[in-house]
Amino acid sequence: MSSARAGIVVFPGSNCDHDAFYVFKNILNVDTKFLWHKEGSIEDRNIVVLPGGFSYGDYLRCGAISRFSNIMDDIVKFANKGGIVIGICNGFQVLCEIGLLPGVLLKNKNLKFICDTVSLKVENNKSIFTGEYKIKEDISIPIAHGEGNYFCDDETLADLLSNNQIMFRYNNNPNGSIYDIAGIQNLGRNVLGMMPHPERASDKRLGNVDGLRLLKGVTESVL
Amino acid sequence: MYIAKIIITLRSSILDPQGKTVEHSLKSLGYDKIEGTRMGKYIELKINADSKSEAESIADKACEKLLANPVMEDYEFEISKDGEN
Numbered sequence: 612m613s614s615a616r617a618g619i620v621v622f623p624g625s626n627c628d629h630d631a632f633y634v635f636k637n638i639l640n641v642d643t644k645f646l647w648h649k650e651g652s653i654e655d656r657n658i659v660v661l662p663g664g665f666s667y668g669d670y671l672r673c674g675a676i677s678r679f680s681n682i683m684d685d686i687v688k689f690a691n692k693g694g695i696v697i698g699i700c701n702g703f704q705v706l707c708e709i710g711l712l713p714g715v716l717l718k719n720k721n722l723k724f725i726c727d728t729v730s731l732k733v734e735n736n737k738s739i740f741t742g743e744y745k746i747k748e749d750i751s752i753p754i755a756h757g758e759g760n761y762f763c764d765d766e767t768l769a770d771l772l773s774n775n776q777i778m779f780r781y782n783n784n785p786n787g788s789i790y791d792i793a794g795i796q797n798l799g800r801n802v803l804g805m806m807p808h809p810e811r812a813s814d815k816r817l818g819n820v821d822g823l824r825l826l827k828g829v830t831e832s833v834l
Numbered sequence: 835m836y837i838a839k840i841i842i843t844l845r846s847s848i849l850d851p852q853g854k855t856v857e858h859s860l861k862s863l864g865y866d867k868i869e870g871t872r873m874g875k876y877i878e879l880k881i882n883a884d885s886k887s888e889a890e891s892i893a894d895k896a897c898e899k900l901l902a903n904p905v906m907e908d909y910e911f912e913i914s915k916d917g918e919n
Contacts (some may be wrong), residue, residue, distance in 0.1 A: 679900070721851070740836065
């Protein structure tokens with residue numbers, strides 16, 4: 612068992628929390644706990660996952676209300692000290708709303724909720740998140756979102772590019788994201804946000820383990 | 835008591851596919867003089883403030899902090915005394 616201790620944050624309306632928990636606990640054999648959003652701290656966790664779902668019903672804007680949950684102050688502190696935070700789908704939206712990642716997720720360009728498995732290109736494999744992939748490797752990961760259309764202004768996009776913060780790009784852009792962006796990391800390289808669901812591509816019985824390498828890499832990066 | 839009537843819209847630089855879809859529908863109904871449609875949100879706040887300027891400042895902070903996301907949205911509001919309109 613590695614020294615990784617994963618914490619899966621649970622908001623009212625999270626619905627991928629159990630999938631993430633299952634992968635860390637049962638597939639990667641990591642000490643894993645749920646963290647209720649009302650708690651004031653992430654306890655002794657050294658990997659924090661903000662899972663997919665519809666926190667607070669996506670009211671107002673996706674992720675806008677969850678960012679004010681009790682636990683978020685501690686997560687921001689943890690992230691600013693270099694702690695590993697992964698936001699998947701709704702979790703990515705929360706990370707953008709709270710400002711740990713730049714930009715915002717808009718409604719899909721075709722206004723439809725898209726549930727599909729899409730092909731992604733790994734744009735940067737020099738990170739704790741993507742070290743197990745080859746550069747420019749094509750991987751298949753499921754998506755399930757209505758608001759996954761990543762947007763930022765031109766200046767921010769230039770920064771993302773020059774700082775190698777773009778981790779994954781869609782090979783066939785499903786939602787209108789600027790520069791086909793599917794996932795980005797922060798400048799400190801310890802916070803990852805992505806719309807596709809690596810935890811849904813992690814159990815070989817489901818026929819696709821392209822996402823497992825990401826979560827495994829993160830787990831092994833914790834000494 | 836004051837009422838803040840807040841309108842939040844996508845910034846003009848951002849494509850508004852909902853607005854576009856509605857616009858197409860209006861055009862197909864023959865409203866060919868309609869040349870633009872933007873969709874947004876309307877939020878009404880009841881504010882227990884002592885003055886109009888205090889109510890304004892509260893509404894402004896609420897928009898900045900929670901109600902609008904400046905990366906993608908613009909907001910504007912009007913303040914009136916409850917019961918005046």
